[in-house]
Amino acid sequence: MKIIRGREFKADRAWGALDIANMGGITTRLHWTDQAYKWHVNDGQEVFVVIDGxxxxxxxxxxxxxxxxxxxxxxxxxxxxxxxxxxxxxxxRVLVIESEGSV
Structure with a gap:
């Protein structure tokens, strides 16, 4: 069991993440960032939820x-x-749900 205060999470680098769960190869991660990512295409589907900002x-x-x-x-x-x-x-801060190992 975990309780995560998503709005309080801060990583030590842009797009740093807190691994929350891996459910049969599908990961749920909380990311903190203050910089753009890069253009990319995931290996599968992605759900991207803005928690803060x-x-x-x-x-x-x-x-x-x-x-x-x-x-x-x-x-x-x-x-x-x-x-x-x-x-x-x-x-x-964003919650990302995607296939394990996706870009």
Whole structure:
């Protein structure tokens, strides 16, 4: 059993993570960051939940780039093959659920 105060978590580097669970190869991790990630495509599906802060999520569909702001409680679902990149607006904490070993 764990109780995690997500809004209080801070890693020692951007995108540092606290491993919460691994359920049959699906990981749940809490990330802290104050810097953009990199454009990437996950090995499978990804669920990205903003816990604290604001994140601009950029994604590409059929060669066209889109962006949306995500606020605490908002969820971004990246289906397999969705190219995307997260740009926090200051500090942010996000819960990411994805296949173990995904980028």
């Amino acid at each position: 604001v994140v601009e999520m950029r994604y590409r569909q059929q060669g066209e780039e889109f962006a949306t702001l995500l606020y605490p409680g908002d969820i971004f679902y990246a289906s397999e093959g969705t190219e995307h990149v997260a740009h926090p607006q200051g500090e942010a």
